Amino acid sequence: MKRRVQRKRKPGSAGSRRVTARDVANSLGLSTMTVSRALNGRPNVDDDTRTLVFKTARQLGYSPNDIAKSLALNKTNTIGVVVPEISHSFFPEAIRGIEEATYEAGYHLILTHSAEIALRERDAIQTLESKRVDGVLISTAQDVTDTRVYEQMIQVGVPVVFFDRCIRGLGATCVSIDDEESSHMITEHLLSHGYTRIGHLAGPQKISVGRERLDGFRRALEEHQVPLFPDLIIECGFHESGGYAAMSRLLDLPPGERPQAVVAVNDPAAFGAMKAVADRGLTIPDDIAIVGFSDDIRAPLMAVPLTTVRQPAYDLGKLAAEKLLTAIGGHQTAPEELVVKTELIVRASCGCGKNGQIRMTGGLQ
Amino acid sequence: MKRRVQRKRKPGSAGSRRVTARDVANSLGLSTMTVSRALNGRPNVDDDTRTLVFKTARQLGYSPNDIAKSLALNKTNTIGVVVPEISHSFFPEAIRGIEEATYEAGYHLILTHSAEIALRERDAIQTLESKRVDGVLISTAQDVTDTRVYEQMIQVGVPVVFFDRCIRGLGATCVSIDDEESSHMITEHLLSHGYTRIGHLAGPQKISVGRERLDGFRRALEEHQVPLFPDLIIECGFHESGGYAAMSRLLDLPPGERPQAVVAVNDPAAFGAMKAVADRGLTIPDDIAIVGFSDDIRAPLMAVPLTTVRQPAYDLGKLAAEKLLTAIGGHQTAPEELVVKTELIVRASCGCGKNGQIRMTGGLQ
DNA sequence: TTGTACGCGTTATCAA
DNA sequence: TTGATAACGCGTACAA
Numbered sequence: 001m002k003r004r005v006q007r008k009r010k011p012g013s014a015g016s017r018r019v020t021a022r023d024v025a026n027s028l029g030l031s032t033m034t035v036s037r038a039l040n041g042r043p044n045v046d047d048d049t050r051t052l053v054f055k056t057a058r059q060l061g062y063s064p065n066d067i068a069k070s071l072a073l074n075k076t077n078t079i080g081v082v083v084p085e086i087s088h089s090f091f092p093e094a095i096r097g098i099e100e101a102t103y104e105a106g107y108h109l110i111l112t113h114s115a116e117i118a119l120r121e122r123d124a125i126q127t128l129e130s131k132r133v134d135g136v137l138i139s140t141a142q143d144v145t146d147t148r149v150y151e152q153m154i155q156v157g158v159p160v161v162f163f164d165r166c167i168r169g170l171g172a173t174c175v176s177i178d179d180e181e182s183s184h185m186i187t188e189h190l191l192s193h194g195y196t197r198i199g200h201l202a203g204p205q206k207i208s209v210g211r212e213r214l215d216g217f218r219r220a221l222e223e224h225q226v227p228l229f230p231d232l233i234i235e236c237g238f239h240e241s242g243g244y245a246a247m248s249r250l251l252d253l254p255p256g257e258r259p260q261a262v263v264a265v266n267d268p269a270a271f272g273a274m275k276a277v278a279d280r281g282l283t284i285p286d287d288i289a290i291v292g293f294s295d296d297i298r299a300p301l302m303a304v305p306l307t308t309v310r311q312p313a314y315d316l317g318k319l320a321a322e323k324l325l326t327a328i329g330g331h332q333t334a335p336e337e338l339v340v341k342t343e344l345i346v347r348a349s350c351g352c353g354k355n356g357q358i359r360m361t362g363g364l365q
Numbered sequence: 366m367k368r369r370v371q372r373k374r375k376p377g378s379a380g381s382r383r384v385t386a387r388d389v390a391n392s393l394g395l396s397t398m399t400v401s402r403a404l405n406g407r408p409n410v411d412d413d414t415r416t417l418v419f420k421t422a423r424q425l426g427y428s429p430n431d432i433a434k435s436l437a438l439n440k441t442n443t444i445g446v447v448v449p450e451i452s453h454s455f456f457p458e459a460i461r462g463i464e465e466a467t468y469e470a471g472y473h474l475i476l477t478h479s480a481e482i483a484l485r486e487r488d489a490i491q492t493l494e495s496k497r498v499d500g501v502l503i504s505t506a507q508d509v510t511d512t513r514v515y516e517q518m519i520q521v522g523v524p525v526v527f528f529d530r531c532i533r534g535l536g537a538t539c540v541s542i543d544d545e546e547s548s549h550m551i552t553e554h555l556l557s558h559g560y561t562r563i564g565h566l567a568g569p570q571k572i573s574v575g576r577e578r579l580d581g582f583r584r585a586l587e588e589h590q591v592p593l594f595p596d597l598i599i600e601c602g603f604h605e606s607g608g609y610a611a612m613s614r615l616l617d618l619p620p621g622e623r624p625q626a627v628v629a630v631n632d633p634a635a636f637g638a639m640k641a642v643a644d645r646g647l648t649i650p651d652d653i654a655i656v657g658f659s660d661d662i663r664a665p666l667m668a669v670p671l672t673t674v675r676q677p678a679y680d681l682g683k684l685a686a687e688k689l690l691t692a693i694g695g696h697q698t699a700p701e702e703l704v705v706k707t708e709l710i711v712r713a714s715c716g717c718g719k720n721g722q723i724r725m726t727g728g729l730q
Numbered sequence: 731t732t733g734t735a736c737g738c739g740t741t742a743t744c745a746a
Numbered sequence: 747t748t749g750a751t752a753a754c755g756c757g758t759a760c761a762a
Contacts, residue, residue: 037757066497068754086457110474110475438742
């Protein structure tokens with residue numbers, strides 16, 4: 001009977017090697033397989049043996065080595081998550097939803113953040129691939145142009161689901177809100193209350209969110225046959241400072257050319273815009289109405305509470321994770337375009353709500 | 366020359382196995398070791414060989430298998446993070462700081478959240494141990510009583526650093542704010558402005574944050590020789606609803622027995638308390654002053670802006686991560702008790718600031 | 731019910 | 747400079 005040669009302990013670090021299934025087996029005069037079977041609840045193990053194995057495993061402080069298991073089974077029970085910014089209110093909520101769905105299924109999350117830097121995102125994705133995650137959830141950075149990383153990932157068979165900030169045409173499932181429709185909804189809300197000269201503080205046109213919100217804005221005007229003034233559309237980024245600057249430019253226009261109302265690409269931009277208005281001694285919504293997008297936690301607390309669109313981040317993350325899990329499950333589903341509903345939250349800043357907060361529902365499904 | 370027997374491809378799944386270093390080696394007539402050495406930038410490789418290896422690796426779409434590498438090297442370059450609540454404003458910021466420090470060092474984060482449930486936390490930690498993370502950062506759940514999980518982890522040599530919510534006496538480094546001192550600071554602020562009948566909306570006394578903030582509150586009163594009224598100390602949890610209920614009970618007292626000022630355990634509790642005051646038609650700070658703790662993003666936006674203590678979540682997370690990394694580095698440092706500075710943010714709700722927002726600094730270092 | 735042999739993909743080690 | 751071998755710890759497949 002050949003017996004495996006005991007390898008010399010490596011001299012490195014403080015010493016004591018971790019307890020392995022073999023240690024448990026040896027101390028019981030069993031084989032590793034019996035131990036493995038017992039610990040994993042396989043049926044073909046004697047009950048007494050099993051209890052004995054459990055007992056000694058605990059006594060010895062055995063902890064299963066998932067790395068070895070992953071290598072043997074080619075499965076890590078791990079999902080990679082790539083977000084552009086961990087602390088941007090929307091993403092913690094989304095991650096929370098992702099966690100909820102994946103925890104149930106026994107998966108764990110490797111969280112990476114790109115800091116909106118395409119290079120760093122690429123790096124993260126490649127590392128996730130090396131770590132052999134079972135699937136990836138991505139919300140892309142703003143300045144991504146090279147889609148080869150995603151393609152390669154998808155091509156080698158790693159399930160990928162985009163959420164919130166998607167890249168289409170790669171054959172991956174996308175879960176997002178309908179930016180176009182939601183922007184249309186809130187613009188329409190203004191139009192239906194009589195505004196006819198409306199401006200837009202637009203997001204970066206390089207990224208889909210910015211483009212689609214502008215599209216929805218445009219479509220609403222067209223449908224109402226209200227003129228679109230190119231001068232009233234100013235790209236302002238996603239932050240308060242950009243909103244402030246852009247609004248300031250609008251306010252620099254001769255009074256007759258100023259917009260009566262402004263649709264901001266998101267709430268922070270709207271906050272900046274509100275500040276610009278206040279700094280000129282003008283009032284909202286009487287002199288100029290402002291609406292935002294995202295229902296930031298601060299939106300209802302502003303001096304003039306902000307009318308905005310609520311994005312269900314938690315639900316979005318959860319849905320994306322669920323879709324990824326079924327893809328990992330191997331049920332070769334065709335890529336989907338999923339849209340979660342948004343809500344119009346009417347507050348005071350649009351000058352429309354006569355009777356407190358009204359809610360409408362938008363989005364496709 | 367013995368040649369390794371080619372194993373039959375497993376029939377499972379869609380097919381194509383991932384490209385391995387062996388594949389690269391075979392297609393070049395080299396050994397895997399040469400490929401490994403070349404790819405990892407080891408010096409003892411011929412330059413031509415190296416470039417050739419890189420080229421074919423790329424052509425074949427080779428992606429290194431970190432799982433195998435981790436198994437061989439007994440190192441995962443992965444850090445486990447355990448937080449009680451992912452979306453609780455403080456933690457995303459802290460995680461952001463953790464990410465910043467670990468990204469630089471080439472580590473990745475496995476994020477788990479306990480949902481404030483001790484059992485789930487225990488589960489998470491054990492899984493992290495199984496996944497052989499190189500270290501763990503923990504902010505404990507509220508109802509943790511059994512510390513064996515931590516002890517076992519530390520005992521087998523996995524570096525552990527607690528942050529924000531710590532468990533002392535286990536020989537692990539703790540990074541936190543000085544709750545006692547910070548609470549003392551804000552209470553003292555009230556005392557030094559003449560309040561003599563002060564209440565406290567206390568946090569759960571099961572967890573250290575709750576206890577220490579109460580302690581700091583007590584000490585400030587004692588030092589000023591101001592009487593402590595047990596009836597004015599009410600446990601209220603960490604949420605708005607608890608703050609509302611607790612403050613309502615204080616307001617139910619006969620007017621003469623009511624506190625002139627209230628120190629809330631955190632901002633959400635303070636928000637609830639403010640609402641309770643408003644609902645009785647009383648005004649802040651004239652009828653009753655209120656201060657909070659944490660500088661929630663909403664604090665400056667309340668009808669009466671809230672005086673509070675700012676916790677530097679990002680710095681705290683970053684420092685904790687840095688300490689963990691040095692511990693992982695093997696420099697057997699003694700466990701430390703680190704404290705990051707907090708800031709007193711004086712706004713209107715305390716009725717003290719005569720000239721806008723003042724800042725003081727608290728904490729030990 | 732239990733055991734033996736082997737591979738998962740990589741690197742350390744020693745030999746050439 | 748390069749190669750052969752043996753682990754790392756586990757589970758599959760087959761044999762006993």
